Structure formats: C-alpha cells, structure tokens
Amino acid sequence: MKKGEIVLGCLAPHPPHLVYAENPPQNEAFSEGGWETLRWGYAKLARKLKTIDYDAIVIFTPHWQTYIGTHFLGLPGFKSKSVDPVFPNLFRYNYDLKVDVELAEAMHEETAKAGIITKMMRNPDFRVDYGTITSCHLLNPDWDKPIVTISSNRNSHYYSNEVMIEQAKALGEACMKAIEKSGKKVVLVSSHSLSHRHFVTEAPLPEDMSREHIYNHSQYVWDMKIIEMFREGKMQEVVDIMPEYTEQTIAETEAGGLIWMMAAMGVPSYPAEIYGYQSVIGTGNCIACWDPNTNTRELVL
Amino acid sequence: MSEDSPxxxxxxVPPHPQPLLSPDANKGYSNLRSAFxxxxxxxxxxxxxxxxxYSTTWPSVVGHQIQALKESIWTHVDDDFHYLGSMPYNFSIDDEFAHEYCAAAEKRGLHARTVEYEGFPIDTGSVVALSLLNPDNRIPACIVSSNMYSNRSETIVLGKSARDALITQGKKAVIVVVSSLSNRxxxxxxxxxxxxxxxxxxxxxxxxxxxFFADGRLEDLSQLSREIHGQIRVQKVVAYKPAWWLAATMGQHNNYEGEVLAYEALHGSGGAVIQLTPSTGSFGDKEFDEDDVEYYQGDRNVLNKGDF
Incomplete structure (x- = not known):
C-alpha cells in the first residue's frame, strides 16, 4: 500500500458569523451578509481544495473541549442540529456528516501508543460542535468528504501553554503516523481564531460592519507578527513564540490546534498561503494554508 | 426565612453527570444522588x-444569557463523559420570569438577552441539576449563564437583578448554583x-x-472568592463567581442556616450538595457581618439585622 500523506494543512477560523453571513439552506438564521474579507478568502481556499485529490478532512476543534484526554468521533455518521451556545441568534445549523471511522480509530491507536490519554466517542446522541461544522462547511460546502474530528484537551488550563505545546506536538506526530499507515490522502484543519478577546456586547444588527473592529491594537500587532512569520515559512519560530503569543492575545491557539497541525506536517519551512485576515466580534481571524506540493503552492495575498 | 426575602x-450542587447517569458506580456518587x-x-x-x-458550565461571551424557551427539549451528551450515556430532557421554563430577569439586568446596566431556540444546548450542569431536583417539571425553571469575562461587580449586579425580578413578579424561588468546589x-x-x-x-x-457553608457564612465565602479561585480552581475563567451570585441573589450577609448534605469526589473534583436557608439568627460574629449598603447614610451601619 502506498504511504498516506497530508496534502494540505489549513488554518480555518470558525466564527459562526461566517456561516450566518453566507445564508446556506442548512442554517435557520438569516443575514444581510458581512465579513466578506474572510468569506471570500474561504471561497478561494474552497476552490483550491476542489482541485486537490484527497480522501478525508481531519479537523482539530477547540469547541469540543475535553479534560480527560483527546477524543475522536467514532461513528460513521452524525445528523442533528448544532446551535451555537454563545451566538444562538446566528447559528442553528442542520448537519448530516460522515466520519472516516477507520482513520479515526487508527489515529486513536497511534495516539494511545504515544502515551496520550485518548478515547473514541461512540454515543449516537452526541452533538458535533459548531467549530467543526463551521470550518468544514466553509472549506467544503458540499460536505462530500468524510471527516475526523479531534477534541481539544485543555492542557493550557490544567498545566501551561508549554505543556499544551508538548502534548499537541506528540498528538500531531501520532496522527501523522496513522495517516501514513492508512495510505490515505488527508487535509488537516486547525479550526480557530488567532487573537481571541471578544467584545461582550453585540450590535443590534450583528452583520453591521461599521461596528466591527479588532478588540485592541495590541492583538492586531501580535496577529500581524504571527502572519508575517506564516508568510516567511518560519513555523518553528511560530511554535517557539506560541506560549507568549497565546498569553498576550488570549489566542485560541491555546487549544493546541496549530501546533498539532504543524507537528503533523513536520513543521513547514515554506511560506503559507494567506487567504485573508479580519476581525469578528473583536477577535482576529486568519485563513491560511500550507501546501507541501511545490507545484500547486502559490502566493495568494 | 426572613420576612422580606423572595x-x-x-x-x-455539582455539575458532573455521575450522580445522574452512574450513581451506583461509587458510594460517593450514590451519596450525592441521595442528597439531590x-x-x-x-x-x-x-x-x-x-x-x-446559575450554571458555571454555561459560559457566555455576549453579556448574560437567560433561557426562555418555554419547552426546552433535547438529548444532551457530555463532552468528556459521553460513554456514561445520554441525558434526555424536557424542561418547563418560566419564560415570563426570564424576560423580567433580562429587563432587570438591563436596568442595572448589564448587557443581557434571553435565548429561545429549539435545540439550544443546555449545559451538563443545568441538565443534571434540573433532572434530579425537578424531574417532573412540577415547578417551572429558569437558567442563567456565567459570563466568562465578568468579574465581581458584574456578577453581583447579575445576582441583584435576579432578586429584583423575583420581587417585581412576587415570586418565591429556590435558587440553585451549579458548580464544583475544587474543579481539578x-x-x-x-x-x-x-x-x-x-x-x-x-x-x-x-x-x-x-x-463556612455549614455556618451560613455566605458573605464571608463571597469575600473569599478570589482566594478560592487562586487556590483550588483551574483557571478556565477569570474568577470563581458562584458565591458572588449566590450572595447577591440571596442577600449579602452571613445570616443563613447552612447544611452540607453531601461532599464527595467527582473524577477528582470536589462535588457538594449544600443548602442555605435565610435565617434571623446566627449573626454578629462573622468576618463580614456588615450591611450591604445601597445608599450612603454616614459611616457604615453594622449589625442592624437579625438577633445577636
């Protein structure tokens, strides 16, 4: 069997506002648009994905928070309604998704071998988190590929950002081993914002773009610094600076997704493709991808 | 009960699902179930x-959210303890109170809103508490979130707003705080x-x-919240807030009858079922036995309530 591989790694933020702004038939709420910079960036990345041959999307989500190890979705399908607990006015999405259970189990097995506490989630009533749904919908609105969702073990809360990084690295390396053994071509998705301080009030019309801006300038400067390093392919430096960045900007990188993806991809030293940056209710959001194929890698923005 | 308290x-009570889903797995879980x-x-x-x-496992970001869907029906599964089973629920919510509470919070300067959406994910702690405390929906309920950024003053005002709403509607309430003690x-x-x-x-x-709870020292606990947060709380949010909300809602003093019905471990965290009943005794010998001052009337008024 041919060795499996990661064909793309995507940083895919999941503000539910973006799905709300798109008005897909699956979402009950209706909007007049908004956050175009991110939505158009997502559309471009989704078009790129259509040109790539892959078998499954593996997504690491901060909104399935587990404190007892790392969990994997472990049933072939999930169908239900996802209502965002924070923005229920924006996101009430009816989903029907398929899971690559074989790949999930392989990752679970390799993760356990690496000494990480792990568990398969096989309760059919389980509701898939809105982070998974938002990122996957925006990257692949046709939902024509199976997914694997990985929970985020909250090591930052229990220990420190440094411990989170070490465990996320080990998880990424274990997942890579499982992918290689599977023979499959996989797209990795790290679903999160960069800086993550929210406004605690909302405009009467949430999509009123005259009200949208970054929470504070410090967050913006940090986000730009990180994105500059993305562009320059300095991902080892990003990994090194991550504890400080996460602490200074309350970044959603605290969940470990970016480190997990970088570790699985061997910490790329080539430039990322940048598809957009914009704030959503004060948080900083960047869409980016790392394309290991030099023939298809491009300068986007 | 004191004469003017609603x-x-x-x-x-604790938020973990074991007392609901696996009470026989451990003597402690069973004790908690009996206390419930x-x-x-x-x-x-x-x-x-x-x-x-008031549930610490319902974090909000945009102000304070108050459940207002009259019939809240779903099947909930916990993120960590999904293997223990599903938690189907069908809660009767007092929507009129929810709207009153929201209005009262706004009057006191808070950003608040009601949520009335089919399928809204009611949190594990609220589902466990209402399933065990009110299984037949004999009494309508309401649930309020815990804003992840709010600190003392905001939480105190949120509690006072609850009291305002109860007084406005002339309702008598049992209030329930859903939280662990130590939460590691x-x-x-x-x-x-x-x-x-x-x-x-x-x-x-x-x-x-x-x-402290057993001695009815609610205000003392409220004053100790930041120390408690630093000592035994995993730093998921900015502060340990349950005692603030409980004290602001029930009355910021130490004049309570306290009863600890159970205290047990829940996967390492501290789970307790405790009752506090407003009292007119047990007053005058505690650290913060002072008035909750609303209007300045000279130097602090001390010990003007209760028998001592």
Missing part, C-alpha cells in the same frame, strides 16, 4: 414558584471506585469552604 432557600433527592423533596414541599439556576479533575480515565479528591490541598480547601 428566596426560600439556596442550593449549591433530599433537596428534590424539600423543593416539592416548599411554596416555590420557580427554580432559578484527573486527566486520565479512572475506575470510579478509585475516585478521590485530586489532592490533599484541594480537599483541605473544600473542607474549609464547607465549614
């Missing part, structure tokens, strides 16, 4: 018009029979907190 009594059942009976025997829940769980899967409090330090702090 609160019949307050309960402090005692509280259920006491609620049934009370004149409560409403059960009001084991980070690996354990055999339930081996469950224990994560560390002796957590246990000692829990015991001290329980001593």
């Amino acid at each position: 609160i019949l009594f307050g309960l402090y 059942e005692t509280c259920r009976k006491r609620i049934e025997e009370s004149d409560a018009d409403l059960i009001l829940v 769980m084991f980070t690996e899967h354990i055999d339930p029979v081996d469950d224990r409090i994560h560390s002796p330090k957590d246990n000692e702090w829990n015991e001290k907190i329980l001593q």
Whole structure:
C-alpha cells in the first residue's frame, strides 16, 4: 500500500458569523451578509481544495473541549442540529456528516501508543460542535468528504501553554503516523481564531460592519507578527513564540490546534498561503494554508 | 426565612453527570444522588414558584444569557463523559420570569438577552441539576449563564437583578448554583471506585469552604472568592463567581442556616450538595457581618439585622 500523506494543512477560523453571513439552506438564521474579507478568502481556499485529490478532512476543534484526554468521533455518521451556545441568534445549523471511522480509530491507536490519554466517542446522541461544522462547511460546502474530528484537551488550563505545546506536538506526530499507515490522502484543519478577546456586547444588527473592529491594537500587532512569520515559512519560530503569543492575545491557539497541525506536517519551512485576515466580534481571524506540493503552492495575498 | 426575602432557600450542587447517569458506580456518587433527592423533596414541599439556576458550565461571551424557551427539549451528551450515556430532557421554563430577569439586568446596566431556540444546548450542569431536583417539571425553571469575562461587580449586579425580578413578579424561588468546589479533575480515565479528591490541598480547601457553608457564612465565602479561585480552581475563567451570585441573589450577609448534605469526589473534583436557608439568627460574629449598603447614610451601619 502506498504511504498516506497530508496534502494540505489549513488554518480555518470558525466564527459562526461566517456561516450566518453566507445564508446556506442548512442554517435557520438569516443575514444581510458581512465579513466578506474572510468569506471570500474561504471561497478561494474552497476552490483550491476542489482541485486537490484527497480522501478525508481531519479537523482539530477547540469547541469540543475535553479534560480527560483527546477524543475522536467514532461513528460513521452524525445528523442533528448544532446551535451555537454563545451566538444562538446566528447559528442553528442542520448537519448530516460522515466520519472516516477507520482513520479515526487508527489515529486513536497511534495516539494511545504515544502515551496520550485518548478515547473514541461512540454515543449516537452526541452533538458535533459548531467549530467543526463551521470550518468544514466553509472549506467544503458540499460536505462530500468524510471527516475526523479531534477534541481539544485543555492542557493550557490544567498545566501551561508549554505543556499544551508538548502534548499537541506528540498528538500531531501520532496522527501523522496513522495517516501514513492508512495510505490515505488527508487535509488537516486547525479550526480557530488567532487573537481571541471578544467584545461582550453585540450590535443590534450583528452583520453591521461599521461596528466591527479588532478588540485592541495590541492583538492586531501580535496577529500581524504571527502572519508575517506564516508568510516567511518560519513555523518553528511560530511554535517557539506560541506560549507568549497565546498569553498576550488570549489566542485560541491555546487549544493546541496549530501546533498539532504543524507537528503533523513536520513543521513547514515554506511560506503559507494567506487567504485573508479580519476581525469578528473583536477577535482576529486568519485563513491560511500550507501546501507541501511545490507545484500547486502559490502566493495568494 | 426572613420576612422580606423572595428566596426560600439556596442550593449549591455539582455539575458532573455521575450522580445522574452512574450513581451506583461509587458510594460517593450514590451519596450525592441521595442528597439531590433530599433537596428534590424539600423543593416539592416548599411554596416555590420557580427554580432559578446559575450554571458555571454555561459560559457566555455576549453579556448574560437567560433561557426562555418555554419547552426546552433535547438529548444532551457530555463532552468528556459521553460513554456514561445520554441525558434526555424536557424542561418547563418560566419564560415570563426570564424576560423580567433580562429587563432587570438591563436596568442595572448589564448587557443581557434571553435565548429561545429549539435545540439550544443546555449545559451538563443545568441538565443534571434540573433532572434530579425537578424531574417532573412540577415547578417551572429558569437558567442563567456565567459570563466568562465578568468579574465581581458584574456578577453581583447579575445576582441583584435576579432578586429584583423575583420581587417585581412576587415570586418565591429556590435558587440553585451549579458548580464544583475544587474543579481539578484527573486527566486520565479512572475506575470510579478509585475516585478521590485530586489532592490533599484541594480537599483541605473544600473542607474549609464547607465549614463556612455549614455556618451560613455566605458573605464571608463571597469575600473569599478570589482566594478560592487562586487556590483550588483551574483557571478556565477569570474568577470563581458562584458565591458572588449566590450572595447577591440571596442577600449579602452571613445570616443563613447552612447544611452540607453531601461532599464527595467527582473524577477528582470536589462535588457538594449544600443548602442555605435565610435565617434571623446566627449573626454578629462573622468576618463580614456588615450591611450591604445601597445608599450612603454616614459611616457604615453594622449589625442592624437579625438577633445577636
């Protein structure tokens, strides 16, 4: 069997506002648009994905928070309604998704071998988190590929950002081993914002773009610094600076997704493709991808 | 009960699903379940018009959210303990109170909103509490979120707003705070029979907190919240807020009858079922036995309530 591989790694933020702004038939709420910079960036990345041959999307989500190890979705399908607990006015999405259970189990097995506490989630009533749904919908609105969702073990809360990084690295390396053994071509998705301080009030019309801006300038400067390093392919430096960045900007990188993806991809030293940056209710959001194929890698923005 | 309180009594209960889903897996879980059942009976025997829940496992970002869907029906599964089973629920929500509470919070300067959406994910703690304390929906309920950024003043005002709304509607309530004491769980899967409090330090702090509760020293606990947060709370949010909300809602003093019905480990965290009932005795010898001053009338008024 041919060795499996990661064909793309995507940083895919999941503000539910973006799905709300798109008005897909699956979402009950209706909007007049908004956050175009991110939505158009997502559309471009989704078009790129259509040109790539892959078998499954593996997504690491901060909104399935587990404190007892790392969990994997472990049933072939999930169908239900996802209502965002924070923005229920924006996101009430009816989903029907398929899971690559074989790949999930392989990752679970390799993760356990690496000494990480792990568990398969096989309760059919389980509701898939809105982070998974938002990122996957925006990257692949046709939902024509199976997914694997990985929970985020909250090591930052229990220990420190440094411990989170070490465990996320080990998880990424274990997942890579499982992918290689599977023979499959996989797209990795790290679903999160960069800086993550929210406004605690909302405009009467949430999509009123005259009200949208970054929470504070410090967050913006940090986000730009990180994105500059993305562009320059300095991902080892990003990994090194991550504890400080996460602490200074309350970044959603605290969940470990970016480190997990970088570790699985061997910490790329080539430039990322940048598809957009914009704030959503004060948080900083960047869409980016790392394309290991030099023939298809491009300068986007 | 003191003559002017709309609160019949307050309960402090843990959020973990074991007492609901696997009470027989461990003697401690069973003790907690029995304590929940005692509280259920006491609620049934009370004149409560409403059960009001403040849940630390319902974090909000945009202000304070208040559940207002009259019939809240779903099947909930916990993120960590999904293997213990599903939690179907069908809660009767007092939507009129929810709207009153929201209005009262806004009047006091808070950003608040009601949520009325089919399928809204009611959190594990609220589902456990209402399923065990009010299984037949005998009394309508309401649930309020815990804003992840809010600190003391905001939480105190949120509690006072609850009281305002109860007084405006003339309702008598049992209020329920859903929270662990120490909240550090084991980070690996354990055999339930081996469950224990994560560390002796957590246990000692829990015991001290329980001593305060047993003595009815709610305001003292409220004043200690930041110390408690630093000592035995995993830093997921900015502060340990349950005692602030409980004190602001019930009354910021130490004049309560306290009863600890159970204290047990829940996957390492401290889970307790506690009842606090407003009283006219037990007053005058505590650290913060001072008035909750609303208007300045000269130097502080001390000990003008209760018998001492």
